[in-house]
Amino acid sequence: MSNNYFNEFKPKLFTVLKKGYTRKNLMSDLISGLIVAIVALPLSMAFAIASGASPEKGLYTAIIGGFLISLLGGSRYQIGGPAGAFIVIVYGIIYKHGYDGLMLATIIAGLLLILMGLLKLGSVIKFIPYPVTKGFSAGIAMIIFITQLNDFFGMGIKKVPSEFFEKIMTYFEHIPDINLTTTLIGLLSILIIIYSKKITTKIPGPFIAVIFGVAIIYILKLPIETIQDRFGSIPNNLPHPQLPPFSLAKIKAVIPDAITIALLGAIESLLSAVVADGMTGGKHRSNMELVAQGIANIASPLFTGLPATGTIARTATNIKNGAFSPLSGIFHALWVLLFMLLLSPIIIKIPFATLAAILIVVAYNMSELEHIKDLFKAPKSDISVFLSTFLLTVIIDLNVAIQVGMLLAVLLFMRRMISLTEIKDLKIELDKSEDKTGNEDVFDPDATYNKIIPKGVDVYELNGPFFFGVADKVKNTLTSIENNPKVFILRMRNVPMVDATGMHSLIEICEYFTKRKTKVVLSGVNPYVKSLLLKAGIDKLIGEENITDHIDKALEVAKKYL
Secondary structure, three states: OOHHHHHOOOOHHHHHHHOOOOHHHHHHHHHHHHHHHHHHHHHHHHHHHHOOOOHHHHHHHHHHHHHHHHHHOOOOOOOEEOOHHHHHHHHHHHHHHHHHHHHHHHHHHHHHHHHHHHOOOOOOHHHOOHHHHHHHHHHHHHHHHHHOHHHHHOOOOOOOOOOHHHHHHHHHHOHHHOOHHHHHHHHHHHHHHHHHHHOOOOOOHHHHHHHHHHHHHHHHOOOOOEHHHHHOOOOOOOOOOOOOOOOHHHHHHHHHHHHHHHHHHHHHHHHHHHHHHHHHOOOOOHHHHHHHHHHHHHHHHHOOOOOOEEOHHHHHHHHHOOOOOOHHHHHHHHHHHHHHHHHHHHHOOOEHHHHHHHHHHHHHHHHOHHHHHHHOOOOHHHHHHHHHHHHHHHHOOHHHHHHHHHHHHHHHHHHHHHHHOEEEEOOHHHHOOOOOOOOOOOOOOOOHHHOOOOOOEEEEEEEOOEOHHHHHHHHHHHOOOOOOOOEEEEEEEEOOOEOHHHHHHHHHHHHHHHHOOOEEEEEOOOHHHHHHHHHHOHHHHHOHHHEOOOHHHHHHHHHHOO
C-alpha cells in the first residue's frame, strides 16, 4: 500500500503535536476543554435520560467516547460524545431489545464504522441527498421536542407511549395535571439559555440554567422533580468494562439498528468535521475520523455508555473558545470525569424541567427552520423527499425514514437523468440554422447542419448519460427506424458515461443494423467511454476504426462504405 493510504489514517493529534506544542497552546486547550465540558455535562445527562437510559450513561459516553474520538480522530477540533440525533434511535432500541441490545448494536455499529473508514468511504457519505439528511434531522428535532413536554410541564406521566399520535393524545388527557411551578422553571431556563449570550459568552447558557435551577429549588424548597428523585445517586467512578451477553439470534435482531447507528454516526461526525473546517480553514481526514468513531463506539458500551459521535455545537464551542489541538477534546473528557467524581451530590439536584428546557432549545437549533424555509424553494421532488423523510421519522421509524428517503432520492435522480437524456434524428437539424439547444445566437461548428451529410447516411445524436434508466428507450427508438440507410452514425459527444445496461443496449443496436447490412459508426466517443466499449467487444462487431472521436472522422469513415 502507498504512503498516501497510510497518511489518511494518521490521527490529527499526531500531526499537530509533531509541528510543535507550547505552554500557551496547552493553556488554550485546557481552558477550551473546560468550557466545552461545562456545556457537555448537562447535555450528556439530558440526552441519556431522553433516550430512556440513566444520566450517568451519558457522562460515561462523553468521557470514554469523547476521549477516544479526540485521541484518534481525523479532525483537529472535533468534540465527541452523546448526541441529540441518537435519542430517537437509542430509545427505540432500548424499548425493543433492552440495554443489552443497545450495547450489542453499538459495538456492531463501531465495527461497521471502522470498516467504512478502511474502505475509504468517508467521502461517499457526503453524497447522501440534503433533503434526506434535513428530513430526518428535522424529524428527530420534532420528536425530541415532543418527548420533553411531560417533564417541561411537570405532568407526572409515569410511562409516556412511544407512538407519536398516542403520545400527543396522552398529553391532551393530562393537560389538567400541568404543574405551573415546574412550567415556570422550564420557561425561565429557556430564557436564560437564549439571553445569557448577551451578558456573557464565556459561561455557556445551559450551565447557567442548571445553576439557576439547582439554586432556586434549594433556596425556595420547591417540590419539583430532580434527577435524585427519579434515579437516586449517580456513581462517582467509571464502571469496569464488560461485554454484553449476546447470541446469534440477538445479533441478527439488532443488525438493522446497528446499521442505522453507524450511518447516522458517520453523517453527524463528518458533518461536524466539515463545519469545523469551514470555521478554521483546516482539512479533516474523513476516513480516519470514521475509524476513530468506530473505536469509540466499541469502547463506549463496554463502559455501559451510549453511541458516540462528533457533535457540531460542542465542536463549534471548542473552536470559539480558542482550542489549538485535539488535546482540547481529551481535556474536555477529563474535565467531565472530574466533575462526575467531585460534584455528583450537586448534579443529582438538577431539576428535570431545566434538562427539558435544554433539550427543547437543542431541538429548535437542530431543526434549522431557516434552512427548511429555503428548502421549500427547491424543486417539488426535493420537497417531497424532505417531507417523506420527516413524516416517516416522526410517525414510524428512523430506519424506515432513511431507507425510503434514500430510495425516493435515487428514483427522482434517475427520473431527472432520464429526462436529460434524449435521442434525436439530426436530419431535422439540417433545415435549421441553430445549434442543438435551439439557441440561434450560439454558433456550433460541429453541429450537423454545418456538415455535408452524404445521401444514404443517417445521423442520430444521443445526449446525456447512457444508463439503465434510458437504455430501453434509446434501443426502441433506434431499432424502429423505418428506412434502411447504408451507414448509421450515432453521435455520442454528449454522453459522459455508459453503464452495463447501456453497453448491452448499444450492442443490440449494432447487431440490429448489422443484420440489415447497415454499417454503424460511433462519433464523438470520449476516451473513457471508448475504453468501456472496447472491453464490451463492440469493436469486434463494428470494427474499432468505426469508433471515432469526432463527427468529421465519422463522416470520412462513412464515405468509404458508400
